[in-house]
Amino acid sequence: MRAExxxxxxxxxxxxxxxVTALAGLSFDVEPGTVFGLLGPxxxxxxxxxxxxxxxxxxxSGTALVGGVDVVQHPERVRRLIGAVAQESGSIAALTGxxxxxxxxxxxxxxxxxxxxxxxQLLDTFGLTDAADRTVKTYSGGMRRRLDIAIALVxxxxxxxxxxPTTGLDPEARADTWRALNExxxxxxxxxxxxxxxxxxxDQFASxxxxxxxxxxxxxxxxxxLKAALRGDSVVVEMGDSRGAGMxxxxxxxxxxxxxxxxxxxxxxxxxxxxxxxxxxxxxALDGAGLRVESxxxxxxxxxxxxxxxxxxxxxxxxxxxx
Amino acid sequence: MRPYLRQTWALTRxxxxxMEPAFIFISLVQPIIWLLLFGALxxxxxxxxxxxxxxxxxxxxxxxxxxxxxxxxxxxxxxxxDDMDSGVMGRMLVSPVHRGAMMxxxxxxxxxxxxxxxxxxxxxxxxxxxxxxxxxxxxAMLVLGAVLIAVAFAALSNGLSLVTRTRxxxxxxxxxxxxxxxxLSYAFMQANLVPGWIAGxxxxxxxxxxxxxxxSALAVQVHWGTVGxxxxxxxxxxxxxxxxxxxxxxxxxxxx
Numbered sequence: 001m002r003a004e005x006x007x008x009x010x011x012x013x014x015x016x017x018x019x020v021t022a023l024a025g026l027s028f029d030v031e032p033g034t035v036f037g038l039l040g041p042x043x044x045x046x047x048x049x050x051x052x053x054x055x056x057x058x059x060x061s062g063t064a065l066v067g068g069v070d071v072v073q074h075p076e077r078v079r080r081l082i083g084a085v086a087q088e089s090g091s092i093a094a095l096t097g098x099x100x101x102x103x104x105x106x107x108x109x110x111x112x113x114x115x116x117x118x119x120x121q122l123l124d125t126f127g128l129t130d131a132a133d134r135t136v137k138t139y140s141g142g143m144r145r146r147l148d149i150a151i152a153l154v155x156x157x158x159x160x161x162x163x164x165p166t167t168g169l170d171p172e173a174r175a176d177t178w179r180a181l182n183e184x185x186x187x188x189x190x191x192x193x194x195x196x197x198x199x200x201x202x203d204q205f206a207s208x209x210x211x212x213x214x215x216x217x218x219x220x221x222x223x224x225x226l227k228a229a230l231r232g233d234s235v236v237v238e239m240g241d242s243r244g245a246g247m248x249x250x251x252x253x254x255x256x257x258x259x260x261x262x263x264x265x266x267x268x269x270x271x272x273x274x275x276x277x278x279x280x281x282x283x284x285a286l287d288g289a290g291l292r293v294e295s296x297x298x299x300x301x302x303x304x305x306x307x308x309x310x311x312x313x314x315x316x317x318x319x320x321x322x323x
Numbered sequence: 324m325r326p327y328l329r330q331t332w333a334l335t336r337x338x339x340x341x342m343e344p345a346f347i348f349i350s351l352v353q354p355i356i357w358l359l360l361f362g363a364l365x366x367x368x369x370x371x372x373x374x375x376x377x378x379x380x381x382x383x384x385x386x387x388x389x390x391x392x393x394x395x396x397x398x399x400x401x402x403x404x405d406d407m408d409s410g411v412m413g414r415m416l417v418s419p420v421h422r423g424a425m426m427x428x429x430x431x432x433x434x435x436x437x438x439x440x441x442x443x444x445x446x447x448x449x450x451x452x453x454x455x456x457x458x459x460x461x462x463a464m465l466v467l468g469a470v471l472i473a474v475a476f477a478a479l480s481n482g483l484s485l486v487t488r489t490r491x492x493x494x495x496x497x498x499x500x501x502x503x504x505x506x507l508s509y510a511f512m513q514a515n516l517v518p519g520w521i522a523g524x525x526x527x528x529x530x531x532x533x534x535x536x537x538x539s540a541l542a543v544q545v546h547w548g549t550v551g552x553x554x555x556x557x558x559x560x561x562x563x564x565x566x567x568x569x570x571x572x573x574x575x576x577x578x579x
Contacts, residue, residue, distance in 0.1 A: 054417045057579050079419040088410030094341035106333035107420045109326045151414070 004068055005029040006159050006191035007036070007053060012062035014048050014215075022048040023059070024215035030208075032158075033188045037206025037223075038195040039303070045215040046195040047087070050163045053193070054084045067158050080108070083152030084161040087168070091147050093137045097128050100136060100147060101154050108155035115154070122150040126180055141169050142176030149180055159191045160184070166201060181205055199303040211310055219310035223303065230301040230309055232259065233275030235282065237268045238295040251289040252282060275299075327421050334428030338402065339435070347436070354391040354444050358383065358451060361511065374513050381455075384448030385465050385537035386510030391444060392437045392469040392476075393505065393530060397497030399433050399477035400484025407488060416579075422572050426481060426565070433477040434470045441466045456543045464550055465537030471557035472533035478564035482571035504530040509538075529560040 007030040014023040023045045030036040038046050051057035053064055055075035064071045067081040084090075091100045098119055105115035123132045126146040136144060145165060152160060165181070166174045178201075184192060185205055196202050202209050203223050210220040219226055237252075239245040245266050252261050252270055257278050259271045272278045275298035286293055362380045369379050376382055406412040415425060445455070445462055455461055484493050505511075507524045508531035514522060525531040536553035539546060 051579065056413065056416055056576075076419055079417060082417065084414070084417045086410050086413050088408075088413070090410045090414030092337065092341065092411055093409070095337065099337075099340060103333055103337055104414075104418065107330050107415070107418050109329065109419070 004032075005065075006032040006034075006067060007193060008063075008065040009049065009053065010063045010065075012049065012052060012059045012064060014045075014052065014057070014059050021215055023052075023062075025062070026212070026216060027062075028210050028217055028220060030191055030193060032191050034207045035185050035192040035194060035205050037202035037209035038193065038212055039197070039199065039202040039206075039209050039307070040195075040212035041197055044212045046197075046212060047163055048215075049212070050084070050086075050161050050193070050195055054082055054161055055079055080155070081158045082161060083155070083157035083159075085145075085148045085152050085163065085165055087164045089144050089148050091136050091144060091151060094135060096133050096135050097123060097139070097147050097150075098132045100151055104151045104154045110155055118154060118156075122153060125183065126150050140173065142173035145169060145173060145177045146180050149177075149184070158189075159193065162192060162194045164195055164197065166196070166198065178204070199307070203303050211307060213311040219306065226306045226310075227301045227303070230271070230305055232271055232273040232301070234299050234301055234305060235270045235272055235275050235279065236264075236297045236299070237270070237282070237286070237293055239266055239268065239291065240294045242266050244291050247289060248286055248291050251285045251291065255281060255285055258282070327424050330420055330424035331427045331431065334424060335431045335435075338428065338432040342436075347439070350391070350395050350440065351443060353394065354387050354440075355447060357387045357390065358444070358447055361387075362451060365511070368512075371516065373515050376513075378452060378454065380448060380451050381453045382513070382538075383511065384445065384453045385541060386505075386508075386534055387448070388441045388444045388465055388469050388537065389472060389508075389530060389533045390501070390505045390510055391440055392473040392533075393501050395436060395440065396433055396473040396476035397480050397501055398493075399429055400480035400482075400493050401490065402429060403481055403484040404488060404490055404493065416576065422569070422576075426478070426568055426572065429481055430474045430477055433473050437470045437473040438466055441469045455541050457541055457545050461537075461541040461545065464540030464554075467554065468533040468536035468540075468557060471554070471561055472529055475529060475557070475560045475564040478561070478568040482564070482568035485568075485571040485575040488575075504528060507531070508534050510534045529557060532556045532560075 009026055009028050012023045012026040013021070015021045026045065026049060038049060040046050048057070052059050053066055053071060055071050055078050058072055066078050069077045069081065071078050092103070095103065101119040101122065102115060105119065110118070123129045126149065128143060128147060128150065131139060131143060136147065139147065149165070166177050169177060184190065194202070194205060206223065208220070208222055209226070210217045212218070221229070237248065239248050242265065245263055245268055248268050249261050249263055252258050252268065257272060262269045270282070279296065279298060283293065283296070358380065361383055365379050368374060369376055369382070403412065406415070445465070449455065480493065480497060483496055487493060507521055508528050509517065509525060510530070517525070532553045536550050536557065540550045
């Protein structure tokens with residue numbers, strides 16, 4: 001038997017005043033207890049989706065349910081079910097970590113004793129016990145982010161929203177936040193919606209993900225399923241110079257098993273069903289054309305390839321257009 | 324009702340915790356300057372026929388109490404702007420927090436700081452020679468008047484911050500209002516000596532209601548009926564400002 005989805009978005013449409021359409025009929029479901037990744041470049045509609053699901057903003061049309069509760073009809077009930085970490089920190093810099101947790105628990109109406117027990121436990125889980133009674137201004141970026149997550153969890157929500165939790169963090173703070181996310185993903189009773197524009201983040205944490213582009217879902221599935229949909233491996237052959245690469249492209253296209261070859265500077269990127277098996281004949285073909293190969297790499301498709309395939313443009317070029 | 328009260332108190336405690344002691348001190352520099360400077364500058368005005376009373380500092384102290392309350396209340400909206408910029412506002416809005424509790428906590432905080440400031444200014448005035456013939460009840464009424472005008476003004480400042488969302492506009496608006504509202508009242512000059520047009524405006528100026536409520540409560544002969552009617556007018560302005568601020572909150576939420 002399938003459980004009722006923890007999050008259900010049905011045909012969400014949102015247009016900001018005088019601006020382009022942010023969401024153009026967006027639909028997806030999230031199964032309870034899973035981490036669902038919403039992946040897309042800036043401006044794709046990820047934050048708008050989170051704002052609607054967390055009751056901050058109302059859709060122009062469409063329906064959204066969180067924990068089975070309609071976010072437009074009963075926002076107060078939804079707010080009790082969710083925790084949210086936004087792009088900006090939501091913690092109060094002039095208060096200590098513990099005071100921040102206590103304030104949020106008071107606002108959530110938690111019994112006082114349970115609140116102090118829960119705060120101590122969260123501070124411990126996120127490695128903040130030593131810093132608990134220092135003001136948040138003295139925290140590092142990673143500590144602050146972990147506190148933001150702890151604050152969102154204080155009332156034991158059913159659904160946690162993480163809107164680009166590592167954007168704008170330095171690499172150390174990002175690694176720090178990823179450790180916290182690992183800890184969260186292991187909790188079976190918690191459903192997490194993670195939005196990100198980092199491909200590796202979605203790949204690592206999400207058990208299912210949806211690729212969002214221009215306000216619509218263009219592909220949805222487990223990361224491996226999406227990569228498998230590309231059927232095959234990518235073989236990158238470094239030729240050393242562009243003339244050699246151009247000749248190599250023609251040589252490789254003679255082979256029947258090679259699906260496509262793209263020229264990328266002095267390198268060739270070929271898409272083949274089974275890289276390991278086909279590599280010898282590819283090298284033989286290049287050798288036969290009298291070309292010298294500098295290096296070869298065979299790799300499973302990355303989410304970058306998936307994005308290129310489904311959104312029809314490379315992830316980085318979409319990012320640049322948005323920026 | 325209980326969650327609402329608990330939220331209001333939790334948020335008030337937040338403002339009290341994050342209060343900078345230096346800010347309280349700095350906010351007292353201005354009233355000290357008013358008392359010393361205006362007190363010395365206009366020392367002799369009491370000799371003008373028709374002024375009545377014998378000490379300008381006695382006359383001036385209630386005016387400075389109200390004006391100081393007004394000045395600090397004008398900044399109230401700043402905490403909303405800080406919260407919008409830092410993401411705290413967003414976090415509050417996705418929590419089951421009463422919007423009324425968010426508004427009320429800033430006003431309770433404003434009321435508490437106004438009480439402390441007003442008492443300090445009264446003590447300063449007293450040290451400079453001001454007399455308070457009706458004693459503690461009179462001073463309490465002066466403080467109440469200052470609290471009510473501060474709360475009304477703070478609610479307006481909050482509302483304005485939710486609409487404009489920028490520090491600059493809020494500061495400009497607050498400073499543009501405080502001085503004219505103070506000078507279009509009897510804070511510095513006896514009613515029968517100000518020009519007719521100022522008197523005409525002062526009648527409808529809530530700042531003047533606060534000044535007059537305090538001053539008449541401190542007189543030798545207190546007409547409590549007059550004091551009471553000023554307090555009622557002030558309560559009405561608090562309600563009007565509160566309604567406007569709540570509307571601003573709704574328009575802010577719709578705009579996200």
